Amino acid sequence: MRNTARWATTLALTATAVCGPLTGAALADPAPVAGSLYAPSALVLTVGHGDSAATSTPLRAVTLSCAPTASGTHPAPVQACAELRGVGGDVTALTARDDVLCTKQYDPVVVTVDGVWQGKRVSYEQTFANSCVKNSYLSSVFTF
Structure with missing residues (x-):
């Protein structure tokens, strides 16, 4: 016992x-620190060749954090965050630039965005006819 x-x-x-x-x-x-409260905005962006993300292997992936400051492995985080802020984080609202002419060659490029924008879940996938078309539609966001 x-x-x-x-x-x-x-x-x-x-x-x-x-x-x-x-x-x-x-x-x-x-304990919250004064001035440090913000909704997170952190994204992972990928680009690969193919018709869809499910059938292609990403060639490159970068991170993009826009809150509290622009940072990440994206080569132009300040410009990319500014563009995304301009459309409220809606990647589908980014429009093509007028000053770019592309060939009609079909060499599909698929891009994806996954993460959080101002605290809300974001998931985006788009296939473009070729790299030129991709770069014209998304300017600096997918230029990496």
Whole structure:
């Protein structure tokens, strides 16, 4: 009986010592810092050759974070974020530029966007006839 009580006490103390700090940290809410509250805007953009993302292998993928500041592995994050802010994060609202002429060669390029824009889930896939058409429609957003 004494050994059972000793084992129960040892087990309870060990569990409290190991798990106690973990549960306190998990339940505590981080204190908000003034001026640091913002809706997240972080995206992963991919480009690949093919008719759809399901059948093509991405050739390149970059990250783009637009809040609180423009950053990521995208080569022009400031310009890309500005364009996305201009259309409220709606990638389908980006329009073709007038100053680009493209051939009618069919060499399909598929682009995808997955992530969060101002706290809302974003998922986009579009297939373009060729790279020139892709670059004309999306200017700096998919130029990577």
